[in-house]
Structure formats: structure tokens, C-alpha cells
Amino acid sequence: MALRFLVIEGNTQGARQAHREAYGLMPSESYAAVLQDIEPDAICDLAFPADEGANLPDAAGLESYDGIVLTGSHLNIYDRTPDILRQIDLMRAVYASRTPSFGSCWGLQVAAVAADGDVRQNPAGREIGFARRLMPTEAGASHPLLAGRPAVYDAPAIHLDMVTTVPAGCTILASNAVSPVQAAEITVNGGTFWGVQYHPEFSLGELAVILGRRSKILVDEGFCRTPDDAASYVADLTALHKNRDRFDLAWRHGLDTEVLESERRTREIGNFIAHRVRPEKSARGRA
Template identity: 80%
Template structure:
């Protein structure tokens, strides 16, 4: 029987349409496509809680899903605008539904704030392109979310904000020099969320599209010296997306199979499916 998923898009309408114009898919559509590549027998609904008047599932609707995932977003959660507060309220309802949930970047931030944590701008600056030298904590090394990850790994990432205060019932699973909370498990109201600050769902092609729309940022914040340098970096990512065996480019940018191979780059999503979603669906079937 097919797995039923709800993919919750964190972006406003204009932001997700801009992404679709550049990439061909909204972030939520892209996330759903990744889920479909991992598990063929899967059905995904999309939700847009940033939109005023959006048709969102009620408590019974949330409980009917086998899994829920939350995408990234261009929003800053500390702005506390109505489009943000609706997402925090929805996350609290997801916890109460006890449906297995997972989130990337913004998804982790929403889950943390909904459970009583805090998110602020990173005083060390933006993490963009790749989160480097991610290191599982002692608990993370044995946690199923990070099963298969080595002692140090990289992952696609783009964020300025980070979780600065973890909720009362939260366990940090991975960290690095730029963010103390790179992966975590959070429990509230009987529900459990797994999340990461990075983006295991991003292909190198999608990451390249995102960075191409942020060339001014890359230059302005000192990641690249000129627009031409940024364009060269983005071109290399596109080449690696098409030809992951290009050892010369992988060496030049310090990338290994944890990033280059889809089955390893998406490890946390796969672990969520295997360790949370499928056992939960099986338990529902027995009930």
C-alpha cells in the first residue's frame, strides 16, 4: 500500500514561484520528487501555510498521513509575521497528531520554535553551498537518523539563521563549527520530529540554481570575489550534477561521495522513511 505524505512548503507564493521559474519545480514539488525517487509507491499532498486562507489539514487530516516533511524557506522566523505564525501553529498540531515528521533547514527551525526553542541570526555569518565537517554527537552516532553517515561529512546548505536555544525535550545529533545544532530530535505533545539544518533533498543541480539567483549575495558577503568567479563555481556544480565522477572538480571543491551520490546525500530522508514512517504505517495496519 502506498505511503501518504504531506509536504509543507515554508515559502510565500512569490518565493516558491520564483524558484519554479528558475528550476522548473517549487521547493515542495522538488521535495516530493525526491521522496518519489527514494520510494516509488508514495503519494504526496502539498500544503502552503504561508498563504492566507490556505486549505490546511485539521487534526484528523494530519493523523491520516504516514509522514510529514517541511521544506526550507526564505523567511526569518523571529519576524513573527502572520505567514510565519501560521506555520508554527501548524507544527504544534503536527506534534499533537503524532505523525512522524521531518524537516530541512527552516523545517528544523519551525519545529524548534513550536516546541519552545529559539532561532536567531548566526553571528558567525551565513552557511552557503555546503555545511562542512558535520560531526555526529555521541548520541547522534547511534541515532537512526544518521545511520550510515561517517564520523565527518558535508551536505548542501544555505542559511543565515540557526537554532540558538533547543526545546526542553530535544537531543542534538550533529554539529559543526558554524552551528551547534545541525541535526536534532525534538519531542512535544507525544509527537517526535527529526530534522537537519542542511538540505539532504538538494541535488547539486538545484543548489546551483539557488546560488545562481544569489550571485550578488555571494560577492557581497565575500564568498566569491567577482560575479564571474561565482558563475564559474556554479558551472562546476552543474557539471558535477551531470557527471558525479568528475574527480578533478570533486577534488577542487573538496566534495566526496556523501555529497556526490544521491543515495548518500539523501541519507537522513531515507532513514526517516525506514525507521519512522514505514514502522508507523505497519503499526497502523496492525491496529
């Protein structure tokens, strides 16, 4: 039987429509496409809890899915506005449903706060483009979420906030010099979440579109010296997306197969499906 996923979009309506206009898909649609690339028969429903009055699944609805995935977001969770509080409440319901869940960036932050952890701005500043020199912890080295990852790897990333207080029931699985919590497992009330602070779902093409819309940040925060430098960086990523054999560009930006090959880049999502979704579907009598 086909696997059924719920993809929970973390963005407000305006932000997801702006992403669609620039990239062709909303972030949740793009994430669903990645799930279906890994699992071609997968059925993906989308949910928009940032929208007031959104039609969200109840407890039985959440339990009916084989896996639940949370996207990134432009929001800052410490603002605690209604569109954010709805997402925290929904994540608490996800834990209670005990349905396997996974999230990227904002998804990890929502899962941490829903488990009584905390998220704040990173005093080290923004991590943008790629999270460099990610290293599994002792627990992460043998954890199935990171199965197949080398001892040091890079991944697409863009975030200013990070988990600053680890909730009870959390195991840190990967860290780097910018953020101590780059991958984690969180267990609450019998429900278990796997998540990463980076974005394994982002192709270089999607990352390039996102950075192209944030060129002012790249310049203002010192990542690029001029708007032309920012445009050149985005153009290089776009070219690499179209032709990953551009060794010159890969060398220039220090990118290897962990980023360039989609199966490797999306490894955590594939591991979530292989080690959580499929086995628990069978254990719950859904095979």
C-alpha cells in the first residue's frame, strides 16, 4: 500500500505564495515532491496551520497518516503570535498521535518548543547557504537518522534561530561550530520526532532561488561584498543545479557529493521513511 504523508507548511500564506511565484512551488509542495521522488507512490496532503481557520486534521486524522513532515518557515517562534501558537499546538497533537514525524529547520524548532524546549536567535549569527562541517555526536554516529552520513558533511541551510534549551527526551545527533543542535531525536508522550536544523530537502536550484530573494541579507550581513557578488554566487548555484559535473564550481564553493547528489543530500528524509515510516506502518497493522 502507498504511504500517506501529511506535509505541514510552516509559512504564512503570503510567504508561501511568494516562494511559489519565484520557484514554481510552495515549500510544502516542493517537500512533497521530494517525498514522492524517494517514494514514488506516496500520497501527500498539505496543511497550513499558520492560516486562521485552516482545516487541520484532528487526533484521528493525524493517526491515519504513516508519516508527518514539517517544513521550514520565515517566522520566529519566540514571537508567539497566533499563527505560531497554532503550529506549536498542532505539533503537540502530532506527538500525542504517535505518528512518525520529521522536520527541517523550523520543523525542528517547533518540535523542540512543543516539547518544552526553547529557541532563540543564534548569537553567532545567521547560517546561510550551507551548514558546514556537520558532525554526528556519539549518539548520532549510530543513529538511523544519520545512517550513511560521513564523519563530517555539509548540507543546505538558512536560519538565524536555533534550539537553545534542549527539552527533556531529546538526544542531540549532530552539531557544528554554528549550532550545537543540528540534528535531534525528541520523544514526548510516546511520540517520537526526528529533525534537522538544515534543509536536506533543498535542491541547489531551490536554494539559489531563496538566496536570490535574500541578496540584501547576503550583503548587509557580510556574506557577500556587493550585490553583484551575491548575484554571482546565486548564478553559480543555479549552474551547479543544472550540471552537477561543473567541477570548477563545486571546487570553488567547497561542495561534494553529500550536497551535489540528491540521494545523498536527502539522506535523512530517506532514512526517516526507511527506518520509521515503513516499519511503524507495518507495526500499526497498515502494511
